[in-house]
Amino acid sequence: MIDPALPLASAGPEDRHVPAPDDPAAVPPSPPPLIIAGHGTRVNSGAEAAYELVDRVRGLLPGVRVEAGFVELTPPTIDEALGAVLADSPAAVVVPLMLGTGGHVREDIPEAIDQAKALHTSATVVRTRHLGSPRQLIEAVHERIAQARGDWPAEETDVLMVGRGCSVTEANADHVRLSRVIFESGGYHQVLSGFIQVVRPSVPDILNQYYASGSRRIVVMPHFLFTGRLDEWVRGHVARFQDAHPDAEVRVADVIGPCDQLAQVVAQRYKEGALRARTTMGSPAYLAGLLLKGRKVVVVGGGCVARRRVPKLLEAGARVHVISPELHKSLLALAEAGAITWHARDYRPHDLHDAWYVLALTDSAEANAAIVDEAESRHTFCVRADNAEAGSAWTPATGDTAGVTVAAITSHDPLRARAIRNRFLEIVSEEGL
Structure with missing residues (x-):
């Protein structure tokens, strides 16, 4: 694969740069800090529960600085907490600790972020979506x-x-x-x-x-x-x-409280935001070529996206299993020819057993989220079509010419990735590389 952030010319052994120990390039960038933006309360037990959640999230995000800020009533305020971390970090992620998208999410939290950024004008601050009901x-x-x-x-x-x-x-x-x-x-x-x-x-x-x-x-x-x-x-x-x-x-009934499920959702929102916070570094994806010949790949969903992805997987020699009550007609032809294994039903967690790679391509956000979670528990990389940031792998824009495969991955801009891929293909074809 070719990372669009890199030059096309390849370096020989004598040209390779080996960073010195004190070279900034030798030190991987630190993960951006997390500010959990809560409502605040006059009730002490409620504030204590909020800070208990912060501790749980810290346990799920080792190496990440996790702090809390509040819209009102409970100190510190969001702008105070954010300003403190921006004094030490060039970027931060703010996760609204809100179930719904009310005034705090739409107005108060953005205003607090703007106040903090006014004192740290070069900082990158990413505000994620609210919690919702995952x-x-x-x-x-x-x-x-x-x-x-x-x-x-x-x-x-x-x-x-x-x-x-x-x-x-x-x-x-x-x-x-x-x-x-x-x-x-x-x-x-x-x-x-x-x-x-x-x-x-x-x-x-x-x-x-x-x-x-x-x-x-x-x-x-x-x-x-x-x-x-x-x-x-x-x-x-x-x-x-x-x-x-x-x-x-x-x-x-009791309120939701600082439980593991809530901490997991906050951590997931942070991971989505951390990807966006790194856009100035190029794509956050680590580029690698998967050798899938003879290995099981599970595709959940049999529609138009699967129609585009499955033939590429077959070209790579993968053993493709498609889980879907219905299939696109082109995939149905592949199933009838024995090129793919079709399971004509809804997804079940055991479908991912022994899979090396998974694609969640259904029309249901809930189903895709469950597939990603199951793949994560099995340490299996998973592409999620409806929300790329929530998956653990991305599909690049690829093309083949003159015995070369080129691929481009950007941060949240598939049209740009395709344009870069096409330009690479032109260069390879025109210059005979």
């Missing part, structure tokens, strides 16, 4: 609900998912969408959405609606990261409802 946090919600409902069967339990509520419609809609995901993946009798502030339906609204429909077993899930005033308000609403309706039983 698989790990959905698992954590189900665990909290299960702990609260105890011996109640799931199918006899109604769940109230309580969101923060804000003036941003998209954030409120995301909470309603999450409730649907919890309903379909948990097997509960009903799951409805309520909010603790700003918008309706409120917690009392949904509790009364459940009671009027005959529900007498209700689990209230405060969908917050840590305990605080919002959690206390939810419990207050429930206590008042319970006093007024003694024939119903309402159990309040």
Whole structure:
């Protein structure tokens, strides 16, 4: 492969530069520090939980400086924490510790970053996406609900998912969408959405609606990261409802808390941001040529992207297994000819057994994330088509000419990679290299 950051001319043995021990080029760049940008709380136990999460994230990111900053109430502020790390580092990654994309994510955190950068104008600061509701946090919600409902069967339990509520419609809609995901993946009798502030339906609204429909077993899930005033308000609403309706039983689940699942999501967001923070260094990928002849490669998804990738894998001599309920017609022809092994069903974790290389090419972000996680646990490199930064390998733009294969990888710009590849091909062809 050819890295576009390198010159085309190759150096002979006498030209090779061996860095001296004190040469900066001999020292690999340090990973950028991480600032976890939280909300802040007046409740001490909530602040302590936030710092417990910071410690967990540090354990998942050895060698990375991890600090916390807060929008309000809990010191230090985000700009103070960020300014402190930028005094020692040319770059940093900020991960919003927020479940939804409300005002803090859209306004307060960017403003804090701008304040810190005003004092460090040459610094690179990457703000990642908020946490959202990835698989790990959905698992954590189900665990909290299960702990609260105890011996109640799931199918006899109604769940109230309580969101923060804000003036941003998209954030409120995301909470309603999450409730649907919890309903379909948990097997509960009903799951409805309520909010603790700003918008309706409120917690009392949904509790009364459940009671009027005959529900007498209700689990209230405060969908917050840590305990605080919002959690206390939810419990207050429930206590008042319970006093007024003694024939119903309402159990309040714990908040998500500083658990392993939350730490894993924060670490993943950091890794996505750290790739972007290194864009001034060229592509962060380590270029290597995979010799796949006779080795098992698993492709999950049978659509247009798979149609482009599979023939290249076959040219490399790989034993290709395609996992997909349906296949593109060109792939179907390959399956009928015996060139690939087609498993006509959805993906299962054991499909990656003995795989040397994996491509997650489905239309489902959740499925692709699960494939990447399983591949990671098996130490198998995995390309993720819908979110390249979340995978562990990237597919370069490649081309062949005059017995030479050239490849280009950039940082987040496939069109540029293809243009560079085409230019390389022109040079090789025109100059007979």
